[in-house]
Amino acid sequence: xxxxxxxxxxxxTIDGPKFSVSRESIRLFCDGxxxxxxxxxxxxxxxxxxGKTNFGGIIMHGMNNFGLITRMLTNWAYPxxxxxxxxxxxxxxxxxxxxxxxxxxxxxxxxxxxxxxxVLIDVVVRNHNxxxxxxxxxMVEFPTTARAG
Amino acid sequence: xxxxxxxxxEMDFWKDANLRKVWDDIVPGEPRKTLPYLLTKDAxxxxxxxxxxxxxxxxxxxxxxxTSYGGLIAPPSIHIxxxxxxxxxxxxxxxxxxxxxxxxxxxxxxxxPGDTITxxxxxxxxxxxxxxxxxxxxxxxxxHHGQVICSGRxxxxxxx
Numbered sequence: 001x002x003x004x005x006x007x008x009x010x011x012x013t014i015d016g017p018k019f020s021v022s023r024e025s026i027r028l029f030c031d032g033x034x035x036x037x038x039x040x041x042x043x044x045x046x047x048x049x050x051g052k053t054n055f056g057g058i059i060m061h062g063m064n065n066f067g068l069i070t071r072m073l074t075n076w077a078y079p080x081x082x083x084x085x086x087x088x089x090x091x092x093x094x095x096x097x098x099x100x101x102x103x104x105x106x107x108x109x110x111x112x113x114x115x116x117x118x119v120l121i122d123v124v125v126r127n128h129n130x131x132x133x134x135x136x137x138x139m140v141e142f143p144t145t146a147r148a149g
Numbered sequence: 150x151x152x153x154x155x156x157x158x159e160m161d162f163w164k165d166a167n168l169r170k171v172w173d174d175i176v177p178g179e180p181r182k183t184l185p186y187l188l189t190k191d192a193x194x195x196x197x198x199x200x201x202x203x204x205x206x207x208x209x210x211x212x213x214x215x216t217s218y219g220g221l222i223a224p225p226s227i228h229i230x231x232x233x234x235x236x237x238x239x240x241x242x243x244x245x246x247x248x249x250x251x252x253x254x255x256x257x258x259x260x261x262p263g264d265t266i267t268x269x270x271x272x273x274x275x276x277x278x279x280x281x282x283x284x285x286x287x288x289x290x291x292x293h294h295g296q297v298i299c300s301g302r303x304x305x306x307x308x309x
Binding site: 017019025028030032033034035036037038039045050051052061062063064066067068070071074078081083084085086087088089090091093095121136 | 163197198200201202217224226229243245246251255256280305306
């Protein structure tokens with residue numbers, strides 16, 4: 001069924017695709033994002049402490065979560081002629097090679113303004129142990145004049 | 150490790166590390182030095198692969214032309230790439246050990262292949278919390294027509 005602004009209700013859910021994290025996926029994200037911070041590349045470096053934190057090995061880029069949430073939101077919005085307008089996210093746990101992560105969203109509220117219509121979505125990324133690794137809020141616009149997706 | 154990507158981008162983030170500002174040097178409000186960047190289809194596709202993006206708006210020109218976008222676009226999250234593409238090797242975002250503590254981004258219009266992207270960026274604030282050194286970032290990306298693509302705010306924890 002086509003997603004419409006009228007048809008959406010608080011509590012409706014959006015499921016994103018599962019993503020398998022590996023040393024290769026992290027390396028590919030380095031190349032895709034040009035972020036070659038040794039946090040994501042250098043096991044020797046990652047044996048050290050970061051303040052009170054020791055990660056024990058390389059970790060996935062936090063922004064990889066951000067990219068996966070975006071992919072979920074745009075794939076949901078485009079067919080409805082809607083536009084992804086905002087994403088705020090913070091990282092709750094490090095993600096490591098071997099983890100399988102999956103973003104999801106839940107409609108929190110709808111808002112009509114003078115010139116448009118907006119859907120507010122709580123987003124979360126969970127790992128295979130059902131732990132939250134990232135969380136945030138998104139805003140998708142449903143323009144009053146429908147756009148072709 | 151190969152030190153430079155095919156694009157000439159410096160992959161060794163230790164290089165020029167001594168030239169980078171540490172937390173103490175960062176002046177909130179002071180513009181960061183940035184570089185214009187030509188966003189290519191290849192760069193968009195490599196980024197897309199790294200997060201599993203496969204929507205035809207990013208890959209299929211004939212499809213994209215028929216949509217309201219009128220041609221190929223980049224996914225909104227392309228700013229992840231643009232942040233590093235538009236900053237020089239001595240920028241403090243590259244300091245090894247920089248930890249991203251969260252970001253928020255607002256999207257105006259999509260970036261497109263062939264756009265020359267510019268960045269206006271600064272630290273807006275810095276503070277200490279629970280023994281950690283934070284900086285608040287303020288970033289705006291523009292296309293070569295001077296239109297805002299997206300704007301973002303973020304926090305990083307700086308290496309001690």
